[in-house]
Amino acid sequence: MTEYKREIALPSEPAGGAEILGFRPLYRQVKDHFVRRLVDGVWAPGTALPSEGQLAAELGVSQGTVRKALDELAAENLLVRRQGRGTFVAEHDEQRILFQFFKLVPDDGAARFPDSTVLATESAEADPAERQALALEVGETVLRIRRFRSLGDKPVILETISLPERRFPGLANGPIPNNLYSLFATRYGVTVAHAREKLKAVALSPEEARRLGTAAGTPALLIDRLALSLEGAPVERRLSLCLTEEAHYQSDLR
């Protein structure tokens, strides 16, 4: 193991790949290998990884190289490292979602996980916007979930979720849980790794206003979210209309 520019022996590392892609450091290969294990469900959410030393021995690299790969995955919120305890696969529990994916917080008080009430679900052919967002072919179907969500008593969010039916067969058969991403992970092995949101200010239609218990024309925050899997594939599109009289969208620029 004195050779520097090399590839570790793994099925996902075709020889010569480094030549095509340019220089690819060892810790990155190790990292990609670990991502593969996450994608394939070899390492399931909540479980503990082998120790750094074990992983290093297994792959034939130094502990420092394993460490760098694990550190990056932890920085991406895919793993959680706890000194003295071990390294764990991140779960989509409410705490993580609140921290990572839910940016609408009450003007006073702290962030809370909102309750959900499903209004309707339907299966339909994807419209052009859905096809574009979810990278679907013409004719493919989506499952649409329409629900409102409340912080405290008041409904503050009205959202329409579009899911590629091919990826989530039979999802509408059972009840729709409040925490969808957790369901994606446990039932379909799909991990939502990150998301892209586009925000606009819009006026509520009469129907939307009625659902949210307010007046038509009220300004609302429209959040167009595209959730991406570990592999970077689009998994969910979510249009959320949010009332912002007593809450705001928090964004930290670092």
Add this chain to the structure above:
Amino acid sequence: MTEYKREIALPSEPAGGAEILGFRPLYRQVKDHFVRRLVDGVWAPGTALPSEGQLAAELGVSQGTVRKALDELAAENLLVRRQGRGTFVAEHDEQRILFQFFKLVPDDGAARFPDSTVLATESAEADPAERQALALEVGETVLRIRRFRSLGDKPVILETISLPERRFPGLANGPIPNNLYSLFATRYGVTVAHAREKLKAVALSPEEARRLGTAAGTPALLIDRLALSLEGAPVERRLSLCLTEEAHYQSDLR
């Protein structure tokens, strides 16, 4: 240098500090020391730092420890590292602002740095909201700048900037540049390191609508930004009203 739990010899590192604050690793002390140099302007924006080896020798620590400190500062966008060239202090050029602080992008095309037209400036006693945001005492004054900004031809942002006059004396005497943060850095030695934004959807007042060339009641995105310095002190409060018919606020959740 075999002792582990220790403090490097620096004026900013009072002996016993580690006891009060709990364990504080060496690389963190080194990092804080570097931040001090940035705050004090010893390392000015755009300049090159000494090499890792030089810094390590100077501080009496290993190169790896210096490296870890520099890596974290680079991750926070305070430094820029370039292989083969060196490590540089980040500047507030338009590219960085666009990337780090300006999240309103056209629905088509890519992000652009918007032009600005100053409508008015005034010096006044801080109102309660300004005092709260900027941590000012009763009676302290702020400089308010009101301007609109355009992407292409159309005015899309109407914003009111509040600055603590004590920190930026004489700012209103000269012309107000488009890129304020660059001015803060070069003329006042104040680096805006990050910012917190709170977004709401609101309806435009008749006056606001007139300024933006649209109808009263039009929904707009209200961005309430608080910019923080390297030390974490509030430096600027900015209220921006944004038209989002042809643009959106982009937020990436990782």
Add this chain to the structure above:
DNA sequence: TAGTGGTCTAGACCACACA
């Protein structure tokens, strides 16, 4: 060719959690 940051290794020791 010289100098810089980037990677990799091996080994020691520290802080922390848990049984």
Add this chain to the structure above:
DNA sequence: GTGTGGTCTAGACCACTAA
């Protein structure tokens, strides 16, 4: 006490940049 991640070191070599 044992095992985990976290820190620190020293040294070698690689990749990149510019003179």
